[in-house]
Amino acid sequence: MKIKKVECLAVHPGWRKNLIFVRVETDDGIVGWGEAYSQYDRDRAIVAQVEALGQYLVGRQARNIRHFLQIAFDDYAQRRSSLEYWCALSGIEQALWDIAGKAVEQPVYNLLGGTCREKIRVYANGWSYKMQQPADFARAAEQVVRSGFTAIKFDPLPRPWRTYIPKEHIRHAVKVVSAVRSAVGDDVDLLLDIHRRLAPAHAITLSNALAEFDPYWFEEPCQVENLDALAEVRAASPIPVVSGEAMYGRADFRRLFRERAVDIINPDISNCGGILEMLFIAAAAESEMVAVSPHNYNSTTLSLSATVHAAACMPNFIITEYFLPYEEFGSVVTNNPLLPVNGYIDLPKGPGLGLDVNEKVVRSRPSKRYPARTFRMSEDDQPLPL
Template identity: 30%
Template sequence: MAKSLATARQTTIVVVETRSGVTGIGEAWGMPAVNQAYLPLLASYLEGSDLADVELVFSRILARHYHFGVQNQMMACISGIDIAAKDALGKEIGLPVCRLIGGRGSEHVPVYASGGYITEDNARDFTPQLEAIAAGKHRAVKIKIGLGPASDLARVREARHVLGEDIDLMVDINSNYSLDLAKHTLAALAPHRIGWVEEPLAPQDIAGYEVLQRCSPVPVATGEALYTVHDFQRLLERRAVDVVQPDLSLCGGFWQGRRIADLAELHHVRLSPHVWGSGIGLAAAAHYVASRSPSPQAQDAPWPTLVEYDVGANPLREQLFKQPLVAKDGLLPVPPGPGLGIELDWSAVEKYALR
C-alpha cells in the first residue's frame, strides 16, 4: 500500500470449545502474541458461559474495564471470540450463522477483487496484476493508489485500459493523504468513473472526512480501522462517509458488526465489509452480508453490498480450509453448512503457525 510494503501476513485463529465437545472457529486481527496476552483476562469472564450469552459477557467486560477503551487489541480478541462462538452455536442448533444473525438472503454474495497492489517495481508488476484480475471476470475491482496525484491518475488510466469501462473501479489510498491532497487527486480521477475512494484520510480525522464528503465528486468509504458502533456513530452522525467498511475481525465481530450495519441503514449509507486476513474472516463476511437486505433497495440493488475479495497470493485464505472459499464471476458462495460452514485443515494451520 501507499504507506509501506508488506512482506508477510499474520492473523490469529480463535477456537471456542463447549462442554459437549462442539468447537467453533473465529479470527482475531493482529499479532498472535499480543492477542494471546489478553487470553487469561477474557477467559476469566467467558469460561462457563453459555454460547448464546457471550454478547452479554462482552458488555460486562467493556463496562468493567472501561479504562482500556475500545480501539485496542482486546476488541480484536473479542471479535475473534464472538465469531467462534457464533460458529459453535450454529453447529449446536444446526443453523448457518447468517440465519442466527438475520437470515439467508442469498446463496451467493457479490465481491470486488482487491488487488493492483503497490510493489517495489510498479512499472513491471502493476499491469500483470490487472491482467490476472481481468482473466478472473470480476465485475468490481479495487486498486491501490496514494503515491501522489500523477501516479494515481496513471494507475487509474492503466486500470481502465486493461479492465475496460464496464468494470466498477474503486481506489484505496490507505489514509496516506491530507485533506488538500485528497481533494486534488479526486478531482483528477473523477472523469474515470470511480466507484469509491477508500481511506483517503487518517481514520481519526472525522472533521476532514466531513469536509471531503461534501465536496468530493467520488463516493467516500472508510471504516476498516474503526472499532465498535461508537466509532461509526461519530462518522455517521456527521454524514461524513458514503460507504462504511467494518472489519469483523477487529470491530467487535458479529456482535458489533450487526449494530454498525443497523446504524448505516438508519443513515441510508452503504455497507461493504473489509476483509484482510484468513479465509475465516472471508466466510464471516459472506454470512454477514447474506444476512442483510441492501436497504433501502428491495430486490433490485443498483450497487449491491460487496465483500472484499483479496486476489493476492494468500495461503491463509487458500490453504487453511479443506474446501477453500473461491469467488467465481464476481460471486462468492455462502457456505451452506451449520455455523460458518467451513472446516479447517489443521495440518495446514500447523504448517503456518508461528513458533
C-alpha cells in the first residue's frame, strides 16, 4: 500500500481564518484526511510546506509512519524547526493514521493501544469574539452554558495585545470575569486565555486579582520562549498555569518540564507533529505529573477528531477545545460530525479518524485572500505604516 498522491486543500469555513486540509491517497484507492494548523497571513506558507514535504511521501509505504516522520525531520527539514514545517508534518501524519485505520477497518485509537475513556470533555471557545463589555460576555456565556457546555474559555483583557499594560486593563479583566462568574454560577469552569502577552509582574498581579473567581486555569501568561518568566508566574500564581500551544515537538516540551513552568500543557495536534508526537509529549508530561489539554483552534472536523483519538489514549488528559463558530462548517463538510452533548464528545466508532468527509463540499469552499491588516501601538494611536 503505497502513497500515490498528496494534496493540500485550503478552505474557508465562513469565519475568520482559512483551514488547511490534507488529502493523501494510496495506490489501492484508500484516502486519508488530516488538518494542518493555520494563522492569518501564514496559511499560504503552510500550504507551500505541505506541498513541498508531500512530494517526498509519494511512492512510500503508507504504514511506515514513524519512518517518514524521522526522515522528514532529519533530511527534509535538516533538523531545523518552524511553525510552517510542523503544521505541514502534522496534517500529513494525521492523514497517514486515517489510512492505517481504514486499511484494517479500525478506529485509530485501537491502533494506539486502546482507550482510557469512552468520551472526551470539551470546553467552548470562540463565543466571545470581539466582545468588550462585561455585560456582553455575561449574556453570551449564559447562552453557551444553556447549550450544554460545562467549561468555557475566553480572554478577559482588552486589546491590543501588549507586554506592559495599565492598571485599568487589570480592572477591566476583573469586571469581565466577575460578570461571567455571576452569570453562569459556581459549577461552570472558567478557562482564562492571556495569549502570551504579559510581563511576569503584570501576569502575577492579574492572576492574584482573578483568583477569587476560582478559574480553572490561567493560559499562556507569558511568551513561552522565556521559560524563566513563565516559571516565575507559575510559582506565584494561585491559578494553575497552562502553556504549550506555541511549542513544536517533544524536544520543546522537555525544556518546559525541566523548568517546572506549567501545571497543564496544551499542545495542538495540528502543529506539534501529529497524533503520535502528541502521545509522546503526553507521556513525558505524565511522568512529570503534568496534565494535558490539547489546543484546537482548528476545525471541528479533522483536527478535532485526531485530537479525540489521541486524547482517548492519554491517562493524563483532562479537557480539549471546541470552537463553536466552526460547528456549522463541520456539519456541512462531514456527514457524521463530532457534536458535543452536555460538554462531552463520544468517541467515533468508524475506521481511521471516523469521519466521512464530503470532498465535493471541501473543494467548493476555496480559501480567502485576506487584506493587509492595520497595526497600532495602542487603540488610540494612528496606524503604523506597512
